[in-house]
Amino acid sequence: MGNIKTPIPKSQFWYTLLFLVSIQNKVLCNIYQVGDLDAWGIPTSSNPQIYTKWSKNHNLKIGDSLFFLYPPSQDSVIQVTGDSYNSCNLKDPILYMNNGNSLFNITKPGNFYFTSGVEGHCVKSQKLHISVYGNGSFVEDSPADGPAAPAPSYPTVFGAIPVTASASPLLEIPVLMFAVAAGIFMSVIVI
Template identity: 35%
Template sequence: MAFIEKAVFFLMMMMTAFQVSHAAVHKVGDSAGWTIIGNIDYKKWAATKNFQVGDTIIFEYNAKFHNVMRVTHAMYKSCNASSPLTTMSTGNDTIKITNYGHHFFLCGIPGHCQAGQKVDINVVKVSAAAAPSPTSAMASPVPPANVPAPSPNNAAPFIVVKGAGIALMTLLALALSSYA
């Protein structure tokens, strides 16, 4: 029985250590898209999203009337489209988020940014402190003072691959079935 308790505790520790992230696709402005029609509040839209590294941002718009410019914070604040970092104008522009921080976009057509056609995509780094601890997820069946220190391990470190959580649970189930 002690082995099962340790195995469950180990499984909880491993599941907490693995933060599985599923990339999301965000269409800027949702069904309205990237426009000045309809008084879309892109600041409010962005505030309702949880952007993460790996997510995809899609700007859909009429390319005859709009574009998308990636700009600096200062340019974003002042609606300055004179020297953007990048300019996109296909009407269906896709951007993959590859780093944390603020990503500023605006429409470079005169008057559009001033009318509210700008968005700050803020990708916040999730800290390990935000993840639940194994003891908060499940009470430890063994008081911590009675747990022996782990012995030195000279084994090669394992490599985490996609689906590792399922593989780990399968290995644990196999191990437990051999002790039943």
Template identity: 35%
Template structure:
């Protein structure tokens, strides 16, 4: 009987680990990194961002050489100019974790790069807004299915 109860508790604890949704890491621009986009492709980074689904606690990484990344306001984004960015980094490997949902605006701090399309808007969703597209719905069903099987096995052992 003690074995059955301890097995049941272990199963519940293990299932709770499966239910956690983990964050994802994205490399801005994929292999190209954070560079001035190809000529006349000013939508390059926004198209990249729109192909991905960002949730709270996801991380984006900017990789670049002789450049910088600034998080700015919408107005500064539209003007391609910021004298007081929300954040600034020029270390060549900038990592940003999204701690809230909403829109985030990024521009290059290198002169003229933003005007050439090196800027990006990222929409970050809360898990509720995601509509279970990337959340743990499939993990949940698997976890509950596994828990049900363990309960069934425990009851079978107890009554036989």
């Protein structure tokens, strides 16, 4: 018996292509480097509101991650309540990260507050507030609710995470290119 090629029905090709294109936006989550090229540190006098501007320029969603890059011997990141954020209170953080390449995964909608864990950095505007919307709804912080449970943060066990200055919609192109390439490959097999 020689090589017998069973043709793949053309309808299967189109179903596969349709499936890959439909999940393209659902499977892509972005990693955003906080501060972009400036990373995580005390803002400079030329750009004192860097983190306020940064959060307004990024539309974060559930599934995205924040990447805080900083020298671990000189800084850290803590997640705090809204009140602690406003008063720069570093006591009793919700989450403490100090490995220099900290990743915070957004797992639910709401307001999230971060500051440096080093005394004096928060009052120098090294702090970040983000609002995350999900499925058309938004959970507003309420003092009666108390602090929200932290989204899980995972240590980087294989070294630094390669991150571009910020996530780009161009990251979606490889999935579409894969779908087109798979379709071309499947159509060649059918012929």
